Structures are given as structure tokens and as C-alpha cells.
Amino acid sequence: MKCHKCCLLSFFLIISVSLYSYNLKAQESILQDISYLYVEKLIATAKENYPRLKSLDSEIEIAKKDLNIAKTSWLDPxxxxxxxxxxxxxxxxxxxxxxxxxxxxxxxxxxNPGSLLSKPGNVKKAKEQINIARYNKEEYNLTLEAEVKKRYFVYLQYKNSLTSLNNIYLDAQNNFNVVKLAYQKAETTLEQYNAASTTFSQAYQTKLQGEANYVSAKASLEELTVKKLEEIK
Incomplete structure (x- = not known):
């Protein structure tokens, strides 16, 4: 009985160490798993497909047309x-x-003197509208790049965590089955059975939460690329 208790205590210790190791590994390994080439592909895809950038491109084209109208309206007065x-x-x-x-x-x-004198100002204003439209696009490009990187790093973090979470879940499941069988044979206490059950339940919930986080992070990144990540090579 003492030997069996020692085994159970050792297993719970292993589970605790595994959880700590999982967190530590997630912090250490994400840096070496980052592909900056892939990040650039994600950014390029987002710039090509994200509707907001297309809207800003349209604003630039509208500003250019307004400038042409202002230039060709010198005869209006x-x-x-x-x-x-x-x-x-x-x-x-x-x-x-x-x-x-x-x-x-x-x-x-x-x-019409008033209309004639206002023409240079209208042309200058139209040119400034083009500059404003371009600056808005440049600013949003920077914002989009930063957001793509941020969401990619979160996605990578949750993706890397899945293997560790699944291993912890399997270990907890195996331990629970062992303790359950021992409890049915009256070889362990109710307290130890409840502890194994709680550990298994926590590992299961953590695994589900990790999977949900991964799926959400992937969807969040694909919102910017407007394409499935599997399609971006």
C-alpha cells in the first residue's frame, strides 16, 4: 500500500512538473519557431486582400480625379x-x-473674377487631398503590419501548446484509469481517487481551452489575410 501511495504521489508530482514545463517550453520555443519569411507573406496577403486597404486605394483614385477636374476647369469662369x-x-x-x-x-x-481667382486654391486643395489619402494608407499599412504580426505570434503560441496540452491530458487520463482501478480494488483511498479525478478533469478542460484558443487565434489571423492559412505558402 505504501508503495502504491508513493507511486501516486510521484505521478501527481510529474503532472505538476509537466504543467510547469509546458508553460516554460511555450515561452522558450516560440521564438525559434517564428518564420519571418512567412510573416512577410501574411502581411503581403493582408495588404492585397483586406477590404479597408482597397477602400483607401479608392480614396486616392477619387482624389486624383478631383485634381484633374480642378485642373481642367480653368475655363469655367x-x-x-x-x-x-x-x-x-x-x-x-x-x-x-x-x-x-x-x-x-x-x-x-x-x-467671373471670383471664380477665376479661386481656381489656384482649388487645385492646391485637390493636391493636398491626394497627399492626405496617401498618408492615410501609409499609416494604415503600418497598423495592419503590426496587427498581422501580433495575431501571428498569438496563433503560433497556441498552436505550439496543443502537443504539450494533449500529452498532459493523456498522462492524467492514464493515471485516473490506474487510480480508478485501484480504488475499485480497495487498494487506494477516496481522497487519492478524487485527486486523480480532479487532475484529469483539469487537464481535460485545459486541453479544450487550448484548442479553442488555437482555433480563435487562427480565425483572427485569417480575418486580416482574408484567406485560409493553408492557402498561404
Whole structure:
């Protein structure tokens, strides 16, 4: 009986050490598992597919079109007019109603000074709108790059934890089966049985939480790439 108790205590100690080793390993191994080449591929894919960047590209194109409109509207302040007068035999007579004394075609030009003076400012404003649109895109590119890296590191952390969590779960399951059989044979106490059951339950819940964290981290990263990670090689 003493030997069996010692074995159980040793196993619980192993489980505790395994949990500690899992946390320590997760902290140490993630750095050597990071693929910066893959990170760059993720960033490139996100920049190519993420809708927000496409929207910013459209804003730049709209600003460019506004600039072209501003440049080609220099003639707007000018108004051109012409009048046609008859050249018939009676054309030399003065029209007492309209007081017209000229015949043939008459042309006129009018200028709106306010509109003319505002044109340089409108062109300059349109150019600045292009700069603002470009700066907004550059800023968002930096934000997107940082967010992709952040989510990739979290994804990698949870991915690496799955193997350790599964091993801990299997060890706890095997131990519980051993203790359960021993308890049924009256070879161990209820306290030891409950301890093994609790350890097994905790290992199972930790495994489920680890799997959920991994799936969530993967989905969060794929939200930015707009593609499955399996499709990004």
C-alpha cells in the first residue's frame, strides 16, 4: 500500500512538473519557431486582400480625379456668347426696337473674377487631398503590419501548446484509469481517487481551452489575410 501511495504521489508530482514545463517550453520555443519569411507573406496577403486597404486605394483614385477636374476647369469662369444679325437689304436700317446698328455675327466674352481667382486654391486643395489619402494608407499599412504580426505570434503560441496540452491530458487520463482501478480494488483511498479525478478533469478542460484558443487565434489571423492559412505558402 505504501508503495502504491508513493507511486501516486510521484505521478501527481510529474503532472505538476509537466504543467510547469509546458508553460516554460511555450515561452522558450516560440521564438525559434517564428518564420519571418512567412510573416512577410501574411502581411503581403493582408495588404492585397483586406477590404479597408482597397477602400483607401479608392480614396486616392477619387482624389486624383478631383485634381484633374480642378485642373481642367480653368475655363469655367469664362462665358462665351455670340449673336447673329441679318445681312439682308434692310440691315442698314437701325432697328428702333432693339437699337441694333451692327449686322453679321457678334461675339462676346465675360469673366467671373471670383471664380477665376479661386481656381489656384482649388487645385492646391485637390493636391493636398491626394497627399492626405496617401498618408492615410501609409499609416494604415503600418497598423495592419503590426496587427498581422501580433495575431501571428498569438496563433503560433497556441498552436505550439496543443502537443504539450494533449500529452498532459493523456498522462492524467492514464493515471485516473490506474487510480480508478485501484480504488475499485480497495487498494487506494477516496481522497487519492478524487485527486486523480480532479487532475484529469483539469487537464481535460485545459486541453479544450487550448484548442479553442488555437482555433480563435487562427480565425483572427485569417480575418486580416482574408484567406485560409493553408492557402498561404
Amino acid at each position: 469664362f462665358s462665351f456668347q455670340y449673336v447673329s444679325r441679318s445681312n439682308d437689304a434692310n440691315a442698314n436700317a437701325v432697328n428702333l426696337t432693339t437699337a441694333d446698328i451692327l449686322t453679321g455675327y457678334q461675339f462676346g466674352i465675360s469673366v
